[in-house]
Amino acid sequence: MRWSWRNLLLPQSCYLCGAESVRALCPGCLADLPYYSLENTCICCARPLNREFEEMYCAYCQQSPPFFSQTLPIFSYAYPINHLIIAAKFEQNLTILTLLAELMAQHIDYQQIPDALIPVPLHSKRLRERGYNQSLEMAKIVARQLDIPLATSACERIRYTTPQAQLTGSQRKTNLQDAFRSNHLKKSWQHIVLIDDVMTTGTTVNELASVLLQAGIPRVDVWCCARTLEY
Numbered sequence: 063m064r065w066s067w068r069n070l071l072l073p074q075s076c077y078l079c080g081a082e083s084v085r086a087l088c089p090g091c092l093a094d095l096p097y098y099s100l101e102n103t104c105i106c107c108a109r110p111l112n113r114e115f116e117e118m119y120c121a122y123c124q125q126s127p128p129f130f131s132q133t134l135p136i137f138s139y140a141y142p143i144n145h146l147i148i149a150a151k152f153e154q155n156l157t158i159l160t161l162l163a164e165l166m167a168q169h170i171d172y173q174q175i176p177d178a179l180i181p182v183p184l185h186s187k188r189l190r191e192r193g194y195n196q197s198l199e200m201a202k203i204v205a206r207q208l209d210i211p212l213a214t215s216a217c218e219r220i221r222y223t224t225p226q227a228q229l230t231g232s233q234r235k236t237n238l239q240d241a242f243r244s245n246h247l248k249k250s251w252q253h254i255v256l257i258d259d260v261m262t263t264g265t266t267v268n269e270l271a272s273v274l275l276q277a278g279i280p281r282v283d284v285w286c287c288a289r290t291l292e293y
């Protein structure tokens with residue numbers, strides 16, 4: 063991973079409002095972050111439920127049940143989380159990335175400790191372009207803070223694909239076919255959690271979960287830093 067030295071210095075001011083701060087965000091901005099509410103959401107994908115005709119599972123999951131069992135988003139992908147994730151992802155801002163991952167570890171409300179965390183992998187070509195995989199860097203911090211094993215080479219991206227954000231919903235579904243491969247999975251693993259930075263339609267994590275289920279993992283969940291509110 064290549065970080066510029068300026069990102070390793072302690073922040074002197076809040077990234078958002080400029081107030082003096084020892085952390086990347088001041089206490090006021092930290093308190094205002096848009097945490098994701100799981101109230102009245104689908105127990106599988108965490109989309110808000112339409113109470114008139116949906117119970118427990120949203121219409122999307124009723125129509126085509128995902129391969130993962132549960133989604134725990136920490137934040138809504140709204141201001142200022144969208145700005146912070148862009149800073150962590152494309153501007154190599156280590157202090158912001160670390161803060162987001164620490165908040166993830168603090169606020170994740172899980173009932174069952176998984177056997178391992180697997181970050182959504184980047185293709186080696188994309189990794190070279192970007193310099194690092196933000197989901198992996200987040201997963202390292204979450205794994206360390208929660209004392210859960212991190213499996214960095216258990217899933218590999220074997221096809222270079224167009225970024226999902228540049229595609230329509232139907233294109234997203236076919237774009238990732240056969241994009242992933244699993245390696246070195248432990249026979250004892252019963253429950254895996256995928257770590258993603260931003261979840262939108264869930265196509266990427268679903269494709270990955272399907273590979274893991276086919277390889278014999280009984281349960282796959284998703285923990286994401288942020289979940290979009292429109293699909």
Ligand SMILES: [Zn+2]
Binds near residue numbers: 077087089
């Ligand atoms: Zn602030």
Ligand SMILES: [Zn+2]
Binds near residue numbers: 106107
């Ligand atoms: Zn759902």
